Amino acid sequence: SQKIEQNSEALNIQEGKTATLTCNYTNYSPAYLQWYRQDPGRGPVFLLLIRENEKEKRKERLKVTFDTTLKQSLFHITASQPADSATYLCALSNQAGTALIFGKGTTLSVSS
Amino acid sequence: EAGVTQFPSHSVIEKGQTVTLRCDPISGHDNLYWYRRVMGKEIKFLLHFVKESKQDESGMPNNRFLAERTGGTYSTLKVQPAELEDSGVYFCASSQYLYRTADPYEQYFGPGTRLTVT
Numbered sequence: 001s002q003k004i005e006q007n008s009e010a011l012n013i014q015e016g017k018t019a020t021l022t023c024n025y026t027n028y029s030p031a032y033l034q035w036y037r038q039d040p041g042r043g044p045v046f047l048l049l050i051r052e053n054e055k056e057k058r059k060e061r062l063k064v065t066f067d068t069t070l071k072q073s074l075f076h077i078t079a080s081q082p083a084d085s086a087t088y089l090c091a092l093s094n095q096a097g098t099a100l101i102f103g104k105g106t107t108l109s110v111s112s
Numbered sequence: 113e114a115g116v117t118q119f120p121s122h123s124v125i126e127k128g129q130t131v132t133l134r135c136d137p138i139s140g141h142d143n144l145y146w147y148r149r150v151m152g153k154e155i156k157f158l159l160h161f162v163k164e165s166k167q168d169e170s171g172m173p174n175n176r177f178l179a180e181r182t183g184g185t186y187s188t189l190k191v192q193p194a195e196l197e198d199s200g201v202y203f204c205a206s207s208q209y210l211y212r213t214a215d216p217y218e219q220y221f222g223p224g225t226r227l228t229v230t
């Protein structure tokens with residue numbers, strides 16, 4: 001069955017450092033991979049989308065890579081800030097771009 | 113622009129009772145999705161509407177769950193009768209028609225309804 005693994009449940013880093021989160025998937029060939037941010041008591045908020053034919057995408061301090069051979073995506077937050085503390089979710093979607101398949105998420109804590 | 117809204121925010125019911133969750137998507141969004149997160153697990157897809165039609169209901173756990181989207185606007189998700197394992201957070205999300213946006217697969221989520229079945 002399809003499976004998504006996010007490398008760790010929790011990641012603690014110091015302010016100013018780069019946070020790197022990993023998403024690995026098996027038994028799936030997604031057309032799109034997305035990253036969402038979720039704060040406690042709120043729904044996920046879309047951050048970035050990367051297509052299967054794209055290697056890398058950037059948005060301000062965020063960078064996503066997508067390696068369909070390794071079946072892996074890396075999500076980087078550079079110059080991290082305490083306000084970046086949240087749970088980050090990796091999600092895959094199929095060619096039709098309908099149902100999202102989520103990982104469990106990684107909770108990032110940035111300390112000042 | 114108002115976001116996706118869900119009602120109620122919390123619901124506590126007894127096993128065997130009926131609960132109806134409501135979702136109001138962003139105005140103009142043809143796609144409406146229901147997801148659920150059970151404690152300790154990942155968010156899982158339940159079903160997808162395009163306007164008033166069910167496009168994909170492969171994630172619905174069983175026939176105790178009934179989703180409707182009359183008129184293609186708001187949607188309801190009814191659980192009848194509720195069981196203990198139905199407890200969790202139910203999220204609704206909406207997105208524009210696939211070919212009208214630069215990121216056609218971005219979904220906008222509501223805050224969720226936390227359902228507790230005792």
